Amino acid sequence: MAKIVIDPLTRIEGHLRIEAEISGGKITGAWSSGTMFRGIENILKGRDPRDAWVFTQRICGVCTTVHAICSVRAVEDALGIQVPPNARMIRNILEAIQYVQDHVIHFYHLHALDWVDIVSALDADPAKTSQLAQSISDWPKSSADYFKGIKERVAAFVKTGQLGPFANAYWGHPAYKLPPEANLMAVAHYLEALEWQREVIKAHAILGGKNPHLQTYLVGGMSCPVDPNSQAGLNADGIAFLKDLFKKAKEFVEQVYLPDVLAVAPFYLDWAGIGEGLGNFLSYGDFPLTDTRSSDDPGNLFLPRGVILSRDLSTVHPVDQKAVTEYVTHSWYSYEDDREAKHPWQGGTWPNYTGPKPPYEYLDTDKKYSWLKAPRYNDQAVEVGPLARMLVAYAAGHERVKYWVDTVLAKLGAGPEALFSTLGRTAARCIETVVIAEQLIPWTEELAANIGKGDLRIHEQKHWDPSTWPAEAEGWGWTEAPRGALGHWIRIKNGRIENYQCIVPTTWNGSPRDANGQPGAYEASLVGTELADPEKPLEILRTIHSFDPCIACAVHLVEPRGNKTKIFRVC
Secondary structure, eight states: OEEEEESSOOSSBSOEEEEEEEETTEEEEEEEEEOBOOOHHHHHTTSOGGGHHHHHGGGOSSSTHHHHHHHHHHHHHHHTOOOOHHHHHHHHHHHHHHHHHHHHHIIIIIIGGGTOOHHHHTTOOHHHHHHHHHHHOOOSOOOHHHHHHHHHHHHHHHHHSOOGGGTTSOTTOTTOOOOHHHHHHHHHHHHHHHHHHHHHTHHHHHHHSSSSSOSOEETTEEOSOBOTTOTTSBOHHHHHHHHHHHHHHHHHIIIIIHHHHHHHGGGGGGGGGSOOOOOOEEEOOEEEOSSOSOTTOGGGEEEOOEEEOTTOTTOOBOOOGGGEEEEOTTBSBOOSSTTSOBOTTTOOOOBOOOSOOSSOSOOOTTSOOBSSOEEEETTBOOBOSHHHHHHHHHHTTOHHHHHHHHHHHHHHTOOGGGGSSHHHHHHHHHHHHHHHHHHHHHHHHHHHHHHHTTOOOOBOOTTOSGGGSOSEEEEEEEEEETTEEEEEEEEEETTEEEEEEEEOHHHHHTOOOOTTOOOOHHHHHHTTOBOSOTTSOHHHHHHHHHTOOBHHHHOOOBOTTOOOOOOOOOO
């Protein structure tokens, strides 16, 4: 039985290795390995809990704000702090624009090249490309001259021979199915998205001070001033500027991103039956809509919290964070008993590298083979991310999610079962972007209305003084990062961090097998996939990229000596 290795798998954040067994041109087994170690949790021990968010936000430069909000929520949960309405609204807005920007970047700059052949775009007729673009959207940049200019730019770029990130792709692979005109349109929107995302994320600079790594989070609220009578605070001008940015964000999502997905998907409908994986889904839910500390109230969250098991959309199970555990049976960490699963409050980050010394060809996957732990919910492997969120919301009867899911499926002539797939993940991410983009301006107007009533509170001072804290406390912080369910668990003793653990979306999805032999979502999703050319495993890239991996979140330092394995050209 042949075995192939992709290491590193690119167009992701961090270092991921995929090993796959091939028999008869089909994947019969797969193993996901994070090849870096993350030690942020150990750095936090002994520090002031109010400073934790500054450190955890540096886990990643792509996921940016999500670790900050998760961290402050963990401390607030431990100390019983409720943030003021303005802080809740600003946090929602910051996270919402992060979703919109992040999902667009993922589709065009990380995932689209799995479906779009840039070289084919050089054979496109700009006039026909213009006809195609105008048939699916009223986006103004759609003239024949515009696409002619894009084609000339691409041709000039190719002529230089310095293709950078495009040099090692599988151009001409038989799995590419788009006609040249669709490829040229996608390339044009790839370039437009670069400019667009740079503009819309200015909202983070206004409300967060900068991007990435926002600076205005505080335990108990936010530090950005709110004052309609001050140029130094958030005022009417700032609100107007935000609304203009969010209008541009919504227009691009609805007139470019969504139409592109609907234009590309019909050529790849076979992928609605490929790459499913586990069939179990977890969402912590997010975007609190009311000012209450009862975060477990299902009506309090715009995106609902829940678990779906075995593809059963008739039942959304409640989430209990105490049912979350982690195994290290096949991970390069040690517990007293490596076959025992630990809840994060009892777990730790104790590295124990037992893998081969480089150079090596294959990992011993019967033993430990990854720096990612294996999180499980009620001892079951689950998938997290946009697909999990949209499935939970759809099954829970979320009005806008149901509308957009049903609309997209109807346009594709598919039923809900198509969501359980690689194509389903890609579609769900787009649907979620549309749903969240719709909320940006209303949530900003809600903030403006609250300020207009004279409520300028932005931070809760109660419990800020450590002398008021209990001798020991523990808390759970949660959020839905763009890539999925993110949890931070903290234990505080005598005013200092005694233990801190993060379980990030890619740890859920990219986990190795657990003590019971259950694979993680990446590993399960690849089994059964047929490869047109095992020497050019484009199909593996499609499914893994559909999760939008962020290995930097799941692990965080690299082996400096490197290694050499069978090399595949990937982009």
